[in-house]
Structures are given as structure tokens and as C-alpha cells.
Amino acid sequence: MEDVRSVPCCSPVGVENPHLDKMKEDVLYHFSLGTKTHNLPAMFGDVKFVCVGGSPWRMKAFIEYVAAELSMEDPKSEYPNICAGTDRYAMYKVGPVLSVSHGMGIPSISIMLHELIKLLHHARCTDVTIMRIGTSGGIGIEPGSVVVTKTSVDATFQPKFEQVILGKTVVRNTDLDESLAKELLQCGIELNQFHTVVGKTMCTLDFYEGQARLDGAFCSYTEKEKQDYLHKAQEAEICNIEMESSAFAAMCKLSGVRAAVVCVTLLDRLKGDQLSSSHEVLQSYQQRPQILVGYYIRKQLNAKVKPC
Template structure:
């Protein structure tokens, strides 16, 4: 993380209130979070809790015992856990919620004097030519129009930021994966859709469509031919934010449906949980082993 690129205004506040996380700079944040090396982000409360529980069991070699980790900070907007040298945070649905979370997490780390954190984001996704249960490791995030940029409107002006994921971290992560798991790993671009339905070219939303089923398939195949292997709703915001501050970042998607075949997630809830845990455990193993 490049401290020189951080906004100087928050650094000079008498008290910096991290309102959505439930912390402030009047607390001894360095003592609480100064050893953080990894930030693991995911979308939902349940997924953050799952990662924290799985991390704890692996790190402390707990077997045959149910683990339920308590959250810290506020609970109503995000779920936050700290396990060893890792901060595990749910960021909510969509880029706006994600950016609120990322802003306050970065400010928290600055107050804690953390200099070189690595950010992982892991979550469920739709795949393109990728089967449920496979895992997509992102190379870069692209918009709905397949451009590798994050579009941000600031003070009424449109800005664009690059959206490549950190090649060195991504490659190191892939190299660290157990050979037994590599067959289920796919690398490729991730579309950060503006919404879940029309924003991801689905046919099953409430709003009228500006495209036909045939045009949908043409679009999906165009995206595939340009290297896209999964859809989510936060990839461009995640990569764009991290690149602005030179934060090493990597995104991992657990695929729940192949969008070439259907828009509907047809696998059971239990299968969805298993697929997410598989992706999450790859990140946990990487963090613990490093």
C-alpha cells in the first residue's frame, strides 16, 4: 500500500470515526490491528462467518468441534473478524457497499501502521464455460462493456482506474495450490456487473429486456472469446480501488452456475456452501502457509 497516495485530510482529523465498521482513531488501533498482513473480503455476513470459523479450525488444528467466531466492531452493516494476522470482512452487495467498506478498512490499517497488506476477495459467481464447483482466479476485472477499467463518478466527473489483479500475488497463490486441486482451477477475466439481472445479461429479472435470448448468447460468447470466465458485482470496484493505492489484490470466484446453460442457480444450497468453502479454504491455506 502506497501511503503517499492516501488522502491527507483524514490523517489530520482529531478523531477519525470509522462509522460503518464501528471503530475510531481514539482507540489503540495499532495494538488491535498492527499485525494484520492479510485482508480477506467476501460478500455476505454468512460467508465472512464461514471463513472465520474455517480459518480458526485450521489455524488451531481444531477437529470434531463446532467453532463459532464472534464478530468485532459493528454488526449491522458488515461482519468483521480478526484471526491471527488476518482481517476477515463482509463487504455487502455491490460496488457502493464494497467501496464504503474498503475505504474504512484502509483507514483502519493506516491508523494501525500496517504497511503492506495483501487483499483477497472470495465469493460465489456465475461462470462462463465453467462448471459449478470449479474456481475462477481472476486475471483482471472488466466492465459490462468488457473494458478493463473501473468507472467512478467523483464530484460530478467521470474517472477511470485500471482493474488488473496483482500478477505476482495471483501467480503465487496459484503455485501454492495443492496439485490435487489444480484441475478445478480456471484463470480468466471477471465481469463486474452493474446488478444481478439485466446488469449480467440475465433473462429472468423484473425489468423489460433491451436484448433477446439470442442476443444474450451472442454477448456471453463474445465475453468468453475475450477471456471472461465469471461474473460478479464487485470485481471492477475491488481491483480499481486497490490499484489506486497500490494494494496487492487477488480475486477468487466459486462458480455456482454456467451461464451458457441457464441463468438460474439450480444446485442445492448445501452444494453452494460446499463450493464456497472449497474456494475459501484455498485462501485460508495460502495465508496460513505463508
């Protein structure tokens, strides 16, 4: 597997679209930002870490947490939403850290990533690390465990992301940065606050039938068939299930940035489909990915890095 750390220092965020060079203006519509209306290099040129997650509320909580962790907290600051001109996504920034919501599912995160990658490219950002933090359903592991994704697989357990483009199916690689995953695992060991593992993550197109749940509006299979499927997933070394990792992995790999998926498991799907833990317990679980990623960012910024 490719080690992205071998990329030369000051590696830019890549885009593979020759049409962009011919455009007089690039409007990042779903961010309410643009190359003519905003000075993107001035606003975002110092970004080194981007953290994305489904909920706008969660991503604001994350930037507040990181600000405190990095001792950048301003008591007077309310960390305004940079994308306040739209209701699609939310974006917050403190120092070199950008926090962006992506909604739920592959279509939503794909739209966000297209515009995020272009934003980082237009801002001339270099050596960027992008991490998705979120929640998931575990397979045979204790609720509250944090899974750092090694590779994302589809619902047939294959490590690929398929997309139909111009009527043709395009298949893209879904491996994530191996060295980054190891670094995050080491951070989990150093924190020693919760169980952290590296494993495969299954990315589905649906929350109910696509994840073998029995509690949706429709269900065409039995409890035994569900259990057989999930046990096969476990045998394939799949640790958890969510709905964004394959598109995230494929798009980050195309752009040449280091990327990781860090998700906490809210339940063990082998034991049930619905969340029964208290609100307080679930809240504490949801904070674990941000604790791990916040620790990683602080550790990286505190490390002595030779200037480019």
C-alpha cells in the first residue's frame, strides 16, 4: 500500500479536471464561497488538518474542542459558520484546522468533497490531512470502541467504490493511508481512554435493509439470514458499518492527500439493531473520535517539523 508520507514536502491538494483552468470563476455553490467573491488563499491557505463529519452541530463542537486543545480558545469567539450563506453544509476554522459537516450518505459527502478539494486547491494548501470522524455500528466489538479504517469495502465485502459516469461504471480504490492509521492507533494507545482498533469498514447505500436491519419499514429476510450475513462480514475482518467511507477514501486518494476514517461504534449489530444506551452514554461515545483526532493534531503540531 502506498505510503503518502513519501510524497515530497509541500505537496499540493490535487484536482484532476482540465476544465477548471478555463473557468473565469469557480463558484463553490454548496459552501456559498467562490474564487471571485472570496480570497480563498487568505482565508484557508494555512489549513493543514481538515476534519469532516455528518452533523453541523458535531462539527462545531469539534472545532470548539480543538480550539481548547490547541490553546487557541477565544472566550469572545463564537466560531462563526463560514458557510452561513447556505443551509447545506457548515464550516468552522481555528488556526490550521478546518471542520466541515458532510450530511448523511455517499451523495452528500461526495458533493461536499468535490467543493472542499477544490477549495483547498484554490487556497494553495499543502501537506493537508483529511479525517472523517463519526459514528457507526460495530460487528462483534464492544460498543464505544473506536475503529480507524484500514480500507473501506462495499456491501459485498469488496474494497472498491463504484460510480456510474456517462453511463459507464467506474471503479475506484478505497484504501486509506496505512501510516496515518498506525499513527492514530498509537495515539489511542497513548490516550488509554477507550478501545481503539484498525480494521475494515463496510460502507453501505442505506441505513436499514442495506445494513441488514430488521426494524425498517420493509424487510425481506429472516433473523437467521441477517445473522449469517453479519457473521460473514465479521469473518472478512469487517469491524463496523457506516455510509460514507468508500467515497471519502476514493476521492481523497485521487486528490493525493493523507486521509483517515475514525468512527466510534454505538452498538454491536450482532446483538441488535436499535440504540438502547442512554443519551449520556451515546454522547460520551460520540466524543471519542474527536478526542483521538484532537490528540493527534496536537501531537503533530507540537512535533518538530522541518520547514518546507
